Amino acid sequence: MxxxxxxxxxxxxxxxxxxxxxxxxxxxxxxxxxxxxxxxxxxxxxxxxxxxxxxxxxxxxxxxxxxxHPAVTEAVVRSVTDGLTCGTETATAVEAVETLRTMIPDFGLARFAVTGTEALMHALTIARQVTGRERVAKAEGAYHGWADSLWVSTWGTPDTIGPPERPASPPGSAGLSRAAADTVVFPFNDLPATAAILREHAADLAAVVLEPVLIDIGFIPAEPAYLQGLRELTAELGIVLIFDELLTGFRLEPGGARAHYGVTPDLTTYGKALGNGYPIAAVEGRADLMAVTDTLAGGPVQWVGTFNGHGSAVAAAAAALPILATxxxxxxxxxxxxxxxxxxxxxxxxxxxxxxxxxxxxxxxxxxxxxxxxxxxxxxxxxxxxxxxxxxxxxxxxxxxxxxxxxxxxxxxxxxxxxxxxxxxxxxxxxxxxxxxx
Ligand SMILES: Cc1ncc(COP(=O)(O)O)c(C=O)c1O
Missing domain, CATH: 3.90.1150.10 (Aspartate Aminotransferase, domain 1)
Structure with a gap:
């Protein structure tokens, strides 16, 4: 049939x-x-x-x-006929990171994962290790994937979101662990209210995760002064600033929102356009932070995954990135x-x-x-x-x-x-x- x-x-x-x-x-x-x-x-x-x-x-x-896209399809087909799936490193994966470095201002070190959710989980693990703190803060309404500590205050309803200047942390799903209730939520584009909340919780906060433009609720750009203020505040409070560029990455500019705004976070997650639809994501960040995942050099944070750097996905990325870089x-x-x-x-x-x-x-x-x-x-x-x-x-x-x-x-x-x-x-x-x- x-x-x-x-x-x-x-x-x-x-x-x-x-x-x-x-x-x-x-x-x-x-x-x-x-x-x-x-x-x-x-x-x-x-x-x-x-x-x-x-x-x-x-x-x-x-x-x-x-x-x-013809160039991406050709590269993926080649990886398939070469029989490349998972479990080994490839020259293509090296090429893809090298191209990424030419695109992203202040590029440090990067490592591949499969999905955006996983990339954010890796980034949080690094932040917890380098700060010795546990909790995470995010903007009201932002979506960062479905990890417990981030699937909070996403598509909340008027009865669950609390007051505007002290937003509540409603879970994005039932069945999440206690980590979800621990997540701190701040109001987007309101620097005084955000600063008050972050200062109050600073001693417990490992990371602030921010999508520089809230796209999973449409398209709401951060005001430049808000982003700059958040950069300065997190640096002062010793909190790792993570930009989630799953959606802004490569669309606003080849260098993503970071290039667009001229603000460099400590860690950044990419995905989506990175593989033009093939499953690949990445964490990029300051070399001293990313180095904690270098277990070969004694780094204590593990970075594993059967499908990380998958043959077809890195082939897609290696083919897509030079086009995006133009x-x-x-x-x-x-x-x-x-x-x-x-x-x-x-x-x-x-x-x-x-x-x-x-x-x-x-x-x-x-x-x-x-x-x-x-x-x-x-x-x-x-x-x-x-x-x-x-x-x-x-x-x-x-x-x-x-x-x-x-x-x-x-x-x-x-x-x-x-x-x-x-x-x-x-x-x-x-x-x-x-x-x-x-
Ligand atoms: C901004 C943002 N962060 C994270 C994610 C999660 O990525 P993934 O679906 O690849 O796990 C998404 C997915 O829609 C996203 O839009």
């Missing part, structure tokens, strides 16, 4: 019988069923019925150069994102609807708000029903937007003006037919 004869409804029923929720990551759930992709290329996905969709999710923004994909993505933002400004004016797109580097978030949000509390006020009407209207034109109101969209370098304009046309139709307007 050819794959194209399978109906997505049937596949979903089969999956539901064996897989909780029917998907292998909860955020992929869509109504009435997830997109069952059969093939992908450039900005497009073909589903199991052969329908071509324009992808505005791009693998949670990981596939920055576009699906099946800055051309970023310039193209900035142009496209600006076109989308400008288009939404025009649509908001014509339809008299409070909507805007925030974004940069191909990350984009339609917010149904009168002004761009500065923090999670402002972002969560977006009009969910209006966003879902936009998603459903776009789906009728085979344009695939993220299915949840604050799950940021993403363009890849293979998108063109044509795909952006198709999305703008769908938005025009959605706003003209918005059922929530009286």
């Amino acid at each position: 050819s794959v194209t004869s399978i109906s997505p409804a049937d596949l979903h029923a089969r999956a539901r019988a064996l897989v909780p929720g029917g998907t292998h990551s909860s955020t992929r759930a869509r109504d009435p069923y997830p997109c069952y992709a059969q093939r992908a290329e450039g900005p497009w996905l073909w589903d199991v019925e052969g329908t071509r969709w324009t992808d505005f999710g791009m693998g949670n923004a990981a596939v920055m150069l576009g699906h099946a 800055g051309e994909p970023q310039r193209h993505l900035h142009r496209l994102t600006n076109r989308l933002r400008d288009g939404f400004v025009d649509l908001a004016r014509r339809h008299r609807i409070p909507v805007l797109v925030a974004g940069l580097g191909g990350h984009f978030q339609p917010y149904f708000l009168p002004a761009a949000p500065r923090d999670y509390r402002q972002a969560m006020a977006t009009h969910t029903e209006r966003y879902l009407h936009l998603v459903r209207t776009a789906e009728r034109h085979h344009l695939l937007l993220p299915p949840k109101a604050l799950l940021h969209g993403a363009l890849g370098a293979a998108h063109t003006e044509a795909e952006v304009d198709a999305l703008l046309a769908a938005a025009d139709e959605a706003f003209a037919t918005d059922p929530t307007r009286s």
